[in-house]
Every structure is written in C-alpha cells, then in structure tokens.
Amino acid sequence: MRILIDCDPGVDDAIALLLALASPELEVLAVTTVAGNVPAERTFENGRRVVALAGRPEVPVHRGCEGPLLGPVLRGKYSGEGGLGGSLLPESAAPVAAGHSVDVLIAHLLAAAEAGAPITVCTLGPLTNLAVALAREPGIVRGMDRIVAMAGAFAAGGNRTPSAEFNVLADAHAAEMVLRCGVPVVLAPLDLTFQALATPARVADLRARGGRITSLAADLITFYDRNDPARYGEPGGPLHDPTVIAYLLRPELFGGRPAHVAVELTGQHSFGQTVGDFFGTTGKPHNATVLNRLDAPGFFDLLWERLTRS
Ligand code: BDR
Ligand code: CA
Numbered sequence: 002m003r004i005l006i007d008c009d010p011g012v013d014d015a016i017a018l019l020l021a022l023a024s025p026e027l028e029v030l031a032v033t034t035v036a037g038n039v040p041a042e043r044t045f046e047n048g049r050r051v052v053a054l055a056g057r058p059e060v061p062v063h064r065g066c067e068g069p070l071l072g073p074v075l076r077g078k079y080s081g082e083g084g085l086g087g088s089l090l091p092e093s094a095a096p097v098a099a100g101h102s103v104d105v106l107i108a109h110l111l112a113a114a115e116a117g118a119p120i121t122v123c124t125l126g127p128l129t130n131l132a133v134a135l136a137r138e139p140g141i142v143r144g145m146d147r148i149v150a151m152a153g154a155f156a157a158g159g160n161r162t163p164s165a166e167f168n169v170l171a172d173a174h175a176a177e178m179v180l181r182c183g184v185p186v187v188l189a190p191l192d193l194t195f196q197a198l199a200t201p202a203r204v205a206d207l208r209a210r211g212g213r214i215t216s217l218a219a220d221l222i223t224f225y226d227r228n229d230p231a232r233y234g235e236p237g238g239p240l241h242d243p244t245v246i247a248y249l250l251r252p253e254l255f256g257g258r259p260a261h262v263a264v265e266l267t268g269q270h271s272f273g274q275t276v277g278d279f280f281g282t283t284g285k286p287h288n289a290t291v292l293n294r295l296d297a298p299g300f301f302d303l304l305w306e307r308l309t310r311s
Pocket of ligand 2: 008009010011013014037038125126242
C-alpha cells in the first residue's frame with residue numbers, strides 16, 4: 002500500500018511514523034510535516050530525526066505550512082517543549098529533502114491521478130497542508146483513494162475545548178475543506194483513540210520485549226503519559242496517531258459508523274467541534290467513516306511487535 006504521511010511530530014506522531022516505517026506492507030512515499038504540536042521548523046526536524054531513528058533515511062521528510070489558514074496558532078500540550086518529550090534524538094545525516102510539503106503532496110497526488118493508481122493520505126496533525134494543496138490543485142482528489150485522519154471528537158468530547166479535538170481546532174477551516182473535498186475520509190477521533198491507552202503495564206510489556214529502539218520508544222511514551230485516569234479510566238496516555246497506521250494494517254481491529262461530518266466554524270462555545278450526522282437527519286450524503294471501537298489488546302500487540310522489529 003502506497004501512502005503519504007502528513008504529521009506534526011509530536012510523541013504520538015513519532016510512534017506512528019515508527020510503526021509505518023517498520024511495516025513492510027506500507028510504502029511510505031514521503032513524510033510531509035506541518036506546524037501543530039510545535040512550530041513547523043521543529044516538526045520538520047523531529048520528523049527527520051524519527052525517520053533516521055527508524056533506520057529509513059531514504060524516506061524524504063518535508064517542511065510544511067507554518068500555521069493555520071485562519072485563526073490563532075495553537076500548540077500541543079503533551080509532547081514537551083521540543084515536541085519529543087525533551088528527548089534529543091540524534092540528528093539525521095540524510096540530505097535535507099527539497100520541496101515544501103504542499104508541493105510534494107500535489108506532485109505525488111497528481112502523478113497518482115495520472116497513473117490511475119490513487120494512494121492513501123494519512124494525516125496526524127492539523128490539516129493545513131492538505132487543504133492548501135486542495136485549494137491549489139483540486140485535481141489531486143483523483144490521486145487519493147481515501148484520507149485517514151486522526152481528527153475530531155464526537156461523544157467523547159474534546160481535548161482542547163469541551164467539544165473540540167486539537168487537530169481540528171488548530172485549523173478548523175482546513176479540516177472542513179478536507180471533509181468537503183469528495184474523497185472518502187476515515188476519521189480516528191478521540192472516541193477511538195482514548196481506547197488506545199498506553200497503560201504502565203503495556204509500556205512495561207514493550208520494555209520487556211527488547212529491541213534496538215524499544216526502550217527509547219517506551220521513554221517517549223512514558224513522558225507523554227497524561228495521567229488523567231478520571232477521564233481514561235486507567236493511568237496512561239492515549240496513543241492517538243498510531244491508530245491511523247494500525248487501521249491501514251489491521252482494519253479488523255476497528256469498528257466504525259458512516260456519517261456526514263461537518264466542522265463547526267461559527268459556534269461561540271463549540272468552534273472546531275466535529276458534528277456527525279449518523280442518522281440521516283440532514284439528508285446529506287456520508288462523507289466519512291467515524292471509527293469508534295478498538296480492539297486495544299490487538300492494537301498494542303501489533304504496535305509493540307512492529308516497534309520491536311525496528
Ligand atoms: C492530536 O493532537 C496532537 O497533540 C497529537 O499528536 C494528536 O495528533 C490529539 O488530539
Ligand atoms: Ca499529531
């Protein structure tokens with residue numbers, strides 16, 4: 002499966018990249034970074050370092066949009082000042098890849114459209130790069146078979162406002178553009194990702210497996226622990242972004258429902274909320290599958306097994 006990964010590393014983005022790059026089923030054509038958890042300069046540098054850590058320096062990493070289409074700049078709260086929990090991964094020795102993330106998305110997607118071989122775009126951060134690419138070259142829709150996005154919150158409620166999830170809130174207009182573009186979207190919202198809880202017992206299991214990068218990965222995940230058992234039911238932090246990659250690899254671990262999803266762009270208290278019409282109330286056609294169920298033991302088995310391979 003040929004994929005593009007658009008991301009804002011970020012600890013959970015980093016774990017998602019490590020999962021993708023350790024998975025032979027996936028051909029990662031490029032990693033395009035965007036401002037989000039930390040500024041664009043830092044997500045780019047983190048992306049380069051994570052790809053080097055994965056032992057895949059040939060995968061190009063690109064620098065992307067510096068901020069949202071409209072509205073204030075938001076940063077992540079849980080990945081530490083530098084975005085990777087304060088940990089200093091070694092610098093990448095790979096040459097800096099030429100090309101802005103938006104240009105790279107356009108080039109790959111136009112080529113895929115021309116070849117009649119559409120590819121999957123995975124988004125793990127604010128959707129700015131993809132929205133700008135859609136505005137510049139609407140024809141890229143023919144180069145995508147689907148968009149799988151960690152984005153949104155439904156019954157679970159939000160993580161940055163009572164109703165909004167970070168990746169949508171950080172560029173709500175971009176998220177709405179992507180949902181409207183006509184390509185089928187699979188959403189991995191907080192309703193799903195809160196089930197991907199890296200509990201202390203699960204992290205201990207990762208450490209016990211050995212492997213070149215497992216102890217570093219376990220340290221990153223431990224730093225990321227949001228320790229909010231009142232919300233999650235147990236100690237440990239949710240690993241949001243790796244669910245997107247796991248969905249590509251093992252869709253049978255997931256359950257979901259089709260819906261028409263729109264982003265609230267005017268609400269005084271609900272700006273950035275994803276509003277799902279699951280029952281045809283509006284008569285609007287489905288534009289998304291909203292994932293809401295995870296086989297968590299199966300997910301962690303897959304994730305730990307692949308990280309151990311790295
Ligand atoms: C999302 O926000 C970011 O902080 C994480 O990397 C994830 O993509 C969760 O709301
Ligand atoms: Ca992210």
